[in-house]
Amino acid sequence: MSSDLIHIDGSFGEGGGQILRTSLALSVATGRPFRIENIRANRSKPGLLRQHLTAVQAATAISGARVVGDAVNSTCIEFHPDELRCGDYHFSIGTAGSTTLVLQTILPALMLGEAPSTISLEGGTHNAYAPSVHFLTRAFLPLVERMGPRVSIELERHGFYPAGGGRICARIEPVKKLTPLTLLERGDEVRRSATATVANLSGDIAKRELAIIQQKLSFPDEALKIEQIKDAIGPGNILSIEIESEHVTEVFTGFGERGVAAERIAAETAKDVRRYLGSTAPVGRHLADQLMIPFALAGDGEFRTGRLSGHSETNLETIGWFLPSRLEVVNRDDSVDIQAQ
């Protein structure tokens, strides 16, 4: 069994949790076992944190894997998946950890499974350093659906750091094989909008954020929306900006943080949007990260994005260990094409 065990040094490249998540996702999708050492070696608290452990447990649950080293602070695990088990699952993530990152770990395999699955997840739904639920539903999933599978995510309750308590439910109808997708052009802009969401906080925060967006990005009044969330357990604030084009929708998210002025959060998010609007590549930095695994699994197709981040490059290398079909990077002037072959 260990003859085809993939050995991964978790300290390479950017050395974070994404190496683990990508490895888990592809191990379950391909059935190939792996062993990863030096997990998150480049972080201040190395080893498995609780959210990573939950990702391991979720991957274990849907694949009947045999696992060694699945404990908090463990710096080495060995993961031997059995057969994919589509169906209904529920996972809770502690420390208001990201539900979307856990979903990201099991989604690739489940959308290529034999039967539909329903995954309910509890924890954080809008976490910094993680794709927000808005981003997944508006930007990522429409592209996945164009590749064949039906995937929907219902946001049942918002969950913010530190209180958590959010809940999402993902429904997945799989396909046998992903349809290759080509995404090199954005097309004409269809709509742009900004939504400032506050939970258990003053609506004034939302107003101030939108004022900055209006000022910096000259959004029309009707494109600005304030959303007051009543059912969240703790306080939270997010600013979500959507640029909908003919072929792609991009979502940029700012996360409110205690002690950081609303104006600053809005200004930084506006900067991300400006950068996107100033280029022609249809796929932004975060969306590029998300698309790599589906494109690699499809084995064909290509998309264009801006310069690759260290995070993306690490992700590409990890993917290369599991999938024979490679993702080729073709550099262009101020963008790159990722080609699956």
Add this chain to the structure above:
Amino acid sequence: MAHESESRDRRMVVLGLLGTSLDMGKGHKRWERWRPTVSLCQHEDFLVDRLDLLCGKRWSKLADVVTEDIKSVSPETEVILHQVDFRDPWDFQEVYATLHDFVAAYPFDTDNEDYLLHITTGTHVAQICEFLLAEARYFPGKLIQTGPPRAKADGAGVLQVIDLDLSKYDRLASRFEREHEDAIASLKDGIETRNKAFNRLIEEIEHVAARTTDPILVTGPTGAGKSRLARRIFELRKHRRLVEGELVEVNCATLRGDGAMSTLFGHKKGAFTGATSDRQGLLRSANQGMLFLDEIGELGLDEQAMLLRAVEEKRFLPLGSDKESSSEFQLLAGTNRDLLTQVEKGEFREDLLARINLWTFQLPSLRDRPEDIEPNIDYELDAHAKQRGQLVRFSREARSRYVTFATSSDAYWSGNFRDLSASITRMATLAPGGRINDDVVKLEIDRLGVAWRTRAQGSHFSLLEEVLSPEKLETIDLFDRPQLELVITVCRESRSLSEAGRKLFAASRMRRKSTNDSDRVRKYLARFGLDWDALCRMDGG
């Protein structure tokens, strides 16, 4: 393949008190506050499998909020509420007793679970009690303390596990190691002993002496160092502030009759003829200190009975008094006799032996520790130098000769360290110019040989008393007696005067041209008015 997870088999369990002020928080603002009990479960790198939360009845609402919040931030954690009420959470007795009861009744499963006691919440009194429970191992785990975030990035704040096993901390461990080594060195009187069995024994004694207030029994042959060790044990305990009072020493062989009772337990004025005033007795003097009873086997049966009571109940009756006296002391007992045999003969109380036989250390004889003779020789030379203010050294060949003899099977050391000490003192005194030379050593070796042989035969100088009249004996210096005794013994073991001469002058014989050793012996004997025939006649009887 069946699903099987091989790791994470031990569960992390935290016990803690609900913090009635620190854990407090209402509305959504509570998420902006650091709440220790909730924060315990918010650490990304620390997972609590079960939290046993102790809270008073009147705080049940707060307990529910905290439980709900933990469920949200840590769905992996099972929270169990235990109703524990304090009438006064600042009352030490009440808090300790309550927590002690809780811990005593708690079903600890140390094979499968690790335990931490969260000390951040609760009154300072509760913290003290928690510390005591963990330190006394009533709580079989470590302490954990939490603190608010020092910087925004710390998120859940800080968390620290405190292991009361101080040896787990490198810097402290080396400190304790040093202290431990000092204690060992002190118990050994600074002598760098090499005998493994002896060194192990001293390690054991150090370990026990630092921890127990129970009686300690030191056995071993006379002169093996029992009283010296007793003094060192006392100093060790005094140094560690484990004992306040003094060390009171007495050799039971010196206690006889009424005087024994009175010396040990004291008497009232008029208790017997000559009791002209109250006397408090040695046991009372040893109050809060230690009492060293050497040769405890020599103690009379009545005194033994009283002593047993004093050891067990800390109370005894002074002679002639109708009021009991009390004394809290640690008993050190020494003996060179086999107390079990004495018990069989009815000379020693079985119950007293059982009571003092808890920590028994048998000091080996010097003969059993030949490797330690050399360091002890140096120690004795140093002691002599300190006492007399005069440095004495061996010449190299003299030292080598002495050590060879001292560690050989010819050296009985029947008086153990007492013999060694006396031997070194003699040589140091006789050493010309502070240098112990070969001649001094040779003489000493003869002297020791005689002393041990005669001691083995019974009383001192019996051989001389046998062959010499008391008047004649009186004229012979003590210094000369062992040598004369040796010569007589050798003569009697020989078939002829010349054989005796050959034996007595064997060493120098080879270097001399003419050898008339029998003549030298004859002349020597004549100095004391003795001759070959007389010696052999008396011996044959």
